[in-house]
Amino acid sequence: MKRNVKRIFWITLLLLFSSTKVFAAVYVVHDMEERVARSFVFELDRRLLLDVSLVPVRSHAFLENSAQKLKEDDLIVTVGVKSAQQVCSSLSKGVVVAVFIGKEEFQKAQFDCSVPSSAVFSGAPLDTRFALLKAIWFDRKPLAVLHSDHLLIDQESMSRQAKEYGFELNFHHTELDRLSVLKSVNFVLEESAMIFSLVDSELYQNTLAQDILKLLFYKRQVMVGPFLPFVKAGALLAIDSDTEVKLQVLTNHITVWHSSRVLLPAQYPDKLRVSFNPHLIKAYGIVPPSAAFLRDEYGLCSDTQCD
Known part of the structure; x- marks a missing residue:
């Protein structure tokens, strides 16, 4: 036993x-x-x-x-x-x-x-960004897209997406030294009133980002920011996850x-937050969507009402 x-x-x-x-x-x-x-x-x-x-x-x-x-x-x-x-x-x-x-x-x-x-x-998917921008930005000049060598961009695909929402994209590659970046900003803003930024960590590092936003302020032109902190620094709006x-x-x-042992595909988080710059919203006469409309129409939570 x-x-x-x-x-x-x-x-x-x-x-x-x-x-x-x-x-x-x-x-x-x-x-x-x-x-x-x-x-x-x-x-x-x-x-x-x-x-x-x-x-x-x-x-x-x-x-x-x-x-x-x-x-x-x-x-x-x-x-x-x-x-x-x-x-x-x-x-x-x-x-x-x-x-x-x-x-x-x-x-x-x-x-x-x-x-x-x-x-x-x-950041956020292009479709979400274009859809929200279409609702509040009525200037149909091309949106300027600055980018560095650190991005792999399918310009044709992005341009098709933009066209579905009534926008045209103007792509411009820039080197990352301060002088080249500021020259590029001046160049693209000759035909555009807005920089539509992608998440480009090397281009939009702290000092360069501050210089770009200062230049935009003096030119009375704006940026759709890649990250939420850009809104406090002077961008018109940004959509991101915390x-x-x-x-x-x-x-x-x-x-x-x-x-x-299954590797899930690359993805954006489902829960995205939009932040608006109140001073620029007022200056451009923009009426931002309500928190309920942001949630129902775009699947976004507002900066002030995001659990």
């Missing part, structure tokens, strides 16, 4: 260990300040209901030390466009999920990626990968 009980115990223990899934590593590759990186990893870990440890590591350290140790099913979360570009162009194993990256930035990084990759996009919403989507990507 005792022998049978002992045998049952060992068989049960063996089955338990054999059915326990061993999760691969999740590396969080970044170039953030350590304080910001710790906060990001803490918030992500708090949402993950998985027996998995997150390994935060700077891009250069990851490429020098960790990349060679990767297994086929290891997951690498890249934070920002630079990390995505560096990791994607160097890996031969693992899978990548990029966050805090624009769609066109991701497409450029993905072009050089030799491993499966996905993303949680910043960090919490991005983390929720990222958590889902990680969970699905670890439960089924």
